[in-house]
Every structure is written in structure tokens, then in C-alpha cells.
Amino acid sequence: MxxxxxxxxxxxxxxxxxxxxxxxxxxxxxxxxxNPVVGYDVQGNAITHQDFINKVEEAETQYQAGNYKTIDELDKQSETW
Missing domain, CATH: 1.20.5 (Single alpha-helices involved in coiled-coils or other helix-helix interfaces)
Structure with a gap:
């Protein structure tokens, strides 16, 4: 059909x-x-396609603004845990 x-x-x-x-x-x-569900967060809440796109765009904006940590910075931070 x-x-x-x-x-x-x-x-x-x-x-x-x-x-x-x-x-x-x-x-x-x-x-x-x-706007299908494309995944779930660690609490089990659904993440829709648009939510995912929004989070990626926000992450790109933060990265371009220099708002991130290097691997070395994370290693040093994890030593205090």
C-alpha cells in the first residue's frame, strides 16, 4: 500500500x-x-531532539567564551576529591 x-x-x-x-x-x-525523544539524562528524564540541540548550542557558546577546563585542570581538581 x-x-x-x-x-x-x-x-x-x-x-x-x-x-x-x-x-x-x-x-x-x-x-x-x-520533536522525538533522543535520550535520557542520568535522572531518567527524557531529552527531546530540540532539548539536545539547545544543550549543544549552549555548550558551543560557553566554549567560545573560554568557559571550560582543560584535562590538566580537571586532573588537579580531581586530586582533592
């Missing part, structure tokens, strides 16, 4: 749905596909 036929089949099924909760779930699923 080609993509257009699949779309028409889904439209027909959506038109027959009488349960608002199911329609809400379909809507949320479609919204999530625009």
Missing part, C-alpha cells in the same frame, strides 16, 4: 472514532513525532 492509501485509511479510521481520549492520544503522538 502506498503512502497516499495509508493516509486515506487513517483518515477514514479517525473519522469513525467517537472517543475523545483516543483522538487526544493520536494528537499527542503526532506532536511527539515533530
Amino acid at each position: 502506498d503512502i497516499q492509501a495509508e493516509k486515506l485509511l487513517l483518515i477514514e479510521k479517525l473519522l469513525r472514532i467517537g472517543d475523545a481520549k483516543i483522538l487526544e492520544q493520536v494528537r499527542k503522538l503526532l506532536e511527539q513525532s515533530k
